[in-house]
Amino acid sequence: MARFLLIILDVIIFLYGPDTFRAREKLNSLKEKFIREVDKSGFNLAALDGEKISIDEFNKAVATQSFLAKKRMIVARDVFKRQRNFQTEVLEILKKGKYRNGQDGNVIIFWDEKPDKRSALFKYLAGSKFKQEFELLLNNDLVKWTEARVKQKGGRINLQNASLLASKSDGNLWALANEIDKLIAMTGQGEMTKEDIEESVLFKIDDNIFNLCDAIALKNKTRALKLINDQLAAGINEIYLLTMIVRQFRILIQVRAWLDQGEGNSRSMASKLGLHPFAAQKAIPQASKYALEDLKKIYNKLLEIDVSLKLGQSGKTLLELFILEI
Structure with missing residues (x-):
């Protein structure tokens, strides 16, 4: 068991849920507020990779x-990806913290995409006054977000x-926000038309990712x-580009596993895997070029690159190094 240091905390903030775009925007706004109001130098702002950091660190x-500032802000990402014993030690550290009720203690932000809601650490953080869950936006909520954005x-x-426009995003706000920025740059003060949207990169990027x-x-x-x-030069957001690559390889893993099992034709595979028949048919020859373990x-x-x-x-x-290492 680690020897715990005395900590004095002002606030614990917990951001969680699968919508990493809105969570990231919230995190950025908190960091900007901290720099603007507490520490203009940014020297007292720290980021921790929860997957790699030791409990002592x-x-x-x-x-x-x-x-030279009233407090520090520490952002801890992906603590819930660690084993339960690590989470238990984090919880013990937090419970032993001394709070100053908004005076000069440190602020710690926990951010996790998929926390285990059964864990003691989650229950403790979810009991915080400052918590926000970011669920994926669907249907009307996604359309409203698009209009507002x-x-x-x-x-x-x-x-x-x-x-x-929302229907073409598959609920991916990273992609949607990137496309909105490009459409506004293209249309200026004019209203976006159906033709503008259908000519957007969002409709064309699938082929480039496939290639x-x-x-x-x-x-x-x-x-x-x-x-x-070429994609980056065309203005594609780095996170969106990586998201699309990850999505394609996830599909290839599903298709390769299906092919290895020899369980039927592409239409039955599409139905079983929840893919569009065209996407399934298109993925078969590509998946055939890989072994499942390589995928x-x-x-x-x-x-790892995403983190x-x-x-x-x-x-x-990161993407260039990934290509050079294959």
């Missing part, structure tokens, strides 16, 4: 006193076209690097 980070960014769109996955399968690093850099290794590496990217590392560099 966690304890030291939250216990360290602020420097366009308006917030200075654009114009009617309900019908907002619904069309990228083909290049990876063939170990054609030159082509893969060109495809990635799983690539997928796990992409998930690093959301912790602030360069998406372009």
Whole structure:
């Protein structure tokens, strides 16, 4: 058991849920508020990778006193991906903390996409006054968010076209926000039309991702690097690009496993896996180029990149290194 340092906490904030876009925006607003109102230098703002940090490092980070500011802010990401004994020690540290009720203690933010709601740590954090769950937006909520986002960014769109744009995003706000920015840049003060939306990158990127996955399968690093850099040069958000690559490899894993089991044709596979028949048919020849274990290794590496990217590392560099290492 670690030897715990004395910590003095002002506030614990808990952000969780599968909608990482809105969670990230909330986190950014909290960090900006901290820098604006507490520490303009940003020196007292720290980020912890919960998957890698030791319990002693966690304890030291939250216990360290602020420097030339009233308090520190510590952001701990993905603590719930650790084993239960690590979570238990984190909980013990928090329970032993001394609170100053809004005076000069540290602020710690926990952010997790899929916390185990049965765990003692989750129940403790969920009991915090400052918590917010971010569920995926669906149907009318997604359309309303699309309308509001366009308006917030200075654009114009009617309900019908907002619904069309939202329907093409599969609920991925990273993709949708990126496309809204591009459409506003294209339409200016004018209202977005159906034709504008149908010409958007959101409708065309699937083919580019498909070609990228083909290049990876063939170990054609030159082509893969060109495809990635072409997408980034076209203004595609790094996180969205990675999300689409992860999505395609997840589909390939499902299809490859289905092929290995020899359980039927593409239409029955599409129904069983919840894929569009066209997407399933298109994925079969690509999945055939991989062994299932190779797909799983690539997928796990992409998930590691996803964590690093959301912790602030360069998406372009991470993706290029990934290609060079295949």
